[in-house]
Amino acid sequence: MDCVWCEEKGAFETTTTVYWELPDGSRSIEITETPCIQCPSCGMNYQTEETIEEIENHFMMIDTKKLEKSLTFVEFLAVPTWLKKNYFNF
Template sequence: MQCEWCEEFGAVNISCTVFWELPDGTRAIEITNTPSIKCKNCGMEYQLESTINELEDQLILINTKKIGKSITYQQLMDQPKLLKRNYFRFD
């Protein structure tokens, strides 16, 4: 796979831990086992835009007060939504 940063081939799918600020800005949480990409050439670890959008949308749609300091990606995605979709995303 081609790396989005260095544009060389050698990027692979991985799961890693990320830290994300909640939409209200009150704190950041640790999200483990997050789908990510790692480039063997430049060493960059990053999330695809689609994964970033999924994380940000989910954090807007759920009650974040019920989340502790750390959660797995799947547990986060499984949280019940308060709204059907992110009405602030216009794309």
């Protein structure tokens, strides 16, 4: 896999811990075991656009006031939604 940052070969899929600010800006939460791409050439650790969109869309469909300070990616996506889809994503 090619790294989107340095364009070198050798990047691979793994997981990492990310910190995400809530949409209302009130605080951030830790999301562990989040899918990412890691590049041994440049050292970057980044999420794909699909993963970022999945996280952002889920934030818009849940009650963020009830979120724990830290949860896994799978636990985060399992938080029940209020909406069937993110109607704010144009």
